Amino acid sequence: MFKKLMVSLLCLTLAFPIATPSVTKAKTSDMQHNQELWSAVKPLDTITSFLNTGAHPDDERSHLLAYLSRGLGVHTASLIANRGEGGQNEIGEELGNGLGIIRSREMIEASKVTGVKVFHLSETTSDEIYDFGFSKAPGDTLSKWGEELTYERFIRRIRTYKPDIVMPSFRDVESQHGHHRAITRLSLKAFEDAADPTVFPEQLEEGLTTWQIKKLYLPASKEQATLGIEIGEYDPIYEMTYPQLGEKSRYLHKSQGMGNEVEPGSRIEYLELVKSAVGDIPEQEESLFEGLYYDFNDYAASLKKSDNKVKGALKQVQKELEEVVDAYPSNSNVLKETHEALDKLRKAEKKVERFSFKHVDKTDLLHRLDVKEEQLQEVSKVAAGLEVTTSVEKPVLAQGTETNVTVELSNNGEQTLKKVAPTLNTPAEWVVDGDANAIQLAPGEKKTVEFSVQVPEDAPYYNPYDESVLSTEVSYQYGKEQVSTTFQPEETIAVLPEVGLKANPETLAVNTAQPRKAMTFDITVTNYTHASLEADVSLQLPEGWENVQSKTVTFAASETEKTVSFTITPPEQLTDEPFKIVPTATVNGKEIKESVQVISYDHIGTFYNIQPADVRGVAFNLKFPEDKKIGYVDSGFDQVAEKLSEVEMDITKIEDLGSADLSQFDTVVTGIRAYLSRADLVEHNQKLLDYAKNGGHVVVQYNKPWDNWNAKTTAPYPLTIGQPSIEWRVTDEASEYNILQPEHELFNQPNVITEKDWDGWIQERGLYYPMEWSSEYETFLTMTDLDGDQFEGGILLADYGEGSYIYTNLVWYRQIQNLVPGGYRIFTNLISYDGE
DSSP: OOOOOOOOOOOTTSSSOBOOOOOOOOOOTTSOOOHHHHHHHGGGGOOOEEEEEESSTTOSOHHHHHIIIIIIOOEEEEEEOSOOTTSOOSSSSOOTHHHHHHHHHHHHHHHHHHTOEEEESOOSTTOSSOOOSOOSOHHHHHHHHOHHHHHHHHHHHHHHHOOSEEEESSOSOTTSOHHHHHHHHHHHHHHHHTTOTTSSHHHHHTTOOOOOOOEEEEEOOTTTOSEEEEOOOEETTTTEEHHHHHHHHHTTOGGGTOOOOOOSSOOEEEEEEEEESSSOOOSOOSOTTTTSOOSHHHHHHTSOGGGHHHHHHHHHHHHHHHHHHHHTTOHHHHHHHHHHHHHHHHHHHHHHHHOOOSSSOHHHHHHHHHHHHHHHHHHHHHHHTEEEEEEESOSEEETTOEEEEEEEEEEOSSSOEEEEEEEEEOOTTSEEEEOOOOEEEOTTOEEEEEEEEEOOTTOOOOOTTSOOSOEEEEEEEETTEEEEEEEOOSSOOEEEOSEEEEEESSEEEEETTSOOOOEEEEEEEEEOSSSOEEEEEEEEOOTTSOOOOOEEEEEOTTOOEEEEEEEEOOOSOOOSSOEEEEEEEEETTEEEOEEEEEEEETTTEEEEEEEEOOEEEEEEOOOOOTTOEEEEEOOSSOOHHHHHHHTTOEEEEOSOTTTOOGGGOSEEEEOTTHHHHOHHHHHTHHHHHHHHHTTOEEEEEOOOTTSSOOTTTTSSSOEEEOSSGGGSOBOOTTOEEEESOTTSGGGTSSSOOOGGGGSSOOSOSBSSOEEEEOTTOEEOEEEEOTTSOEEOOSEEEEEETTEEEEEEOBOHHHHHHTTOHHHHHHHHHHHHOOOO
């Protein structure tokens, strides 16, 4: 049963051997590397599969996955729980669902580098399995996600993908994120439950089958490990080591600032085998694949004499697979051997389906044959040099519209392909017309097929996490065997509302401390029909507000965007309850109330986030000195300056600290993580400190310890930001707090702060708390997290020369951008402080 794998003892001083299966290298002498062809051929080496589980995009163990997938050809995947919506964005202003879309696409692009499939448990932008922010406890995480829902999807994915080996990215220890710990717990639990027919039996009624994971590993220290794997080998095809290939993929997680340079050299990945269905857990292992079928020869060796017909068929399949690999780098030879292998494999599948095994799991074997068939079809596509380009005349579609699709087929290979037949895959309700007759495609030949597509009037709107609503499936024949493969269009195909509505401002804070003033709302209307259109645009206002007349917007077919303005005045009597204003467009009797957020970056492409066009509003009493001038060093990571300007505070963004005249400002505020994004702030930080020393007031919002923050010199007195950062935060947005100096000006001027101001906070209280600070700083409050951890440094104030300096790591930007009144009021007190 066991494959005799070559073990490389690279480090004799270790307590156990470092195990490395023989990495089959392509023949590389006197030839140029063909990464695409080798990446398709290499997975034929083995029938084993591996699943890495994690909570967020970028949780994958990229170095190990690159080694397994690209180095060994193991069928490898990542299963990720949520979309990372609660994280921070280092490339733009998108947060929440917009950020989740970015991080999901980054994960997909990163995994293309390592050759890894990606699955998510979260299915929609309104999914319960949502990144709600940092959690210190797995129980808290699962209660918010819904443990039953999360686990059902987890087991479903295990039973669908059928991994031999599962490895969570993190251990279930207190120093880990609660989301990470939750997924590790589910992974451990699934080892038994995925194989238990009494667990989610409805999945079996739907056609899924139970699946026994064979081995479950945890990442480990050298002392914990049962296995050490040398993954630092150089791969001449990819012209880098596997850790370097892993980091190449991590650089694509740009919104998280991922990716590092890695020097070539030995790199040991330590794992601990904690569950096994293929024997007892040894103190040491020589290979990750001990006890597993590494290829079909191993599988055949496990069969009884009575199974000889199937045994012979499996050995023949293995022989054919090896011949495909040996045929590299010749595209023509690989194509020939691939279709011969398909012939033998399909015959073997039929034998297995008809055969009655006594000691073999037929489902297991058929699954492995299915995976190999899928991989052979991918090899055929690459070796054949078949290029398929799908061009959609209108990639953005409205309900009820139609578009033309052009499919260009190019044979860039050396062999004639027969019975080439393209078809469009669309939802069943869509109407597709076009000539999809089979054609012959000679080497160097190109042919074009035209289709027209009609989108139903009630077609569901675009979901950024669904498969594309339109793709091209092409079947063709070479030799006796036919293959079918799917090609995705270059652009994102999205069904959007006839019009999208975007309000400016997008939120509304009404300051009841000031007289009501008329305000203007600009509603940008975007036409997605590519046709002439008339829309009546109106505002649905809260009860008690004076209605405004609707306005008609007319588009010619060539026009896509117009703006209409409405002037409204809030009523004098406003409660402090939230309210909303709903921009509405009526098109051909249909009411539309959606906004379309376009998300476009070079490294991921263009995607869309459809959300309600609602303007969320809140009314509250906010006092501030109207003669105070505030300078704001914007980091690009928050919108605090804009939100304070909307309540008519005098805010000026400082574009260049080096040339700015700071003396004109009463207070200078830095945005979150400004020391990361503002090189001028780092270069001219002394100018900011001199401004405070000469009588100015500085408020610095939180930074990470590695954001160009020098614990000794960045602040006027030593201030060290806590590490590891996981331990220096208050994740409970409703955490207990205690005001240490309730009579201090910070809690009384210009707004008297009450308990109500600490209610209704969003996501968390504070991040990256200081862990040490000089005695010159005063502290003002303590906060206690769910786990009992208490922190005192949320607001630090120091007199400095004739001025003052505040460092605050409370998440004011989340509160202010989400219209939490207390966030506005307390932060206004911080920036209004004058020491009197």
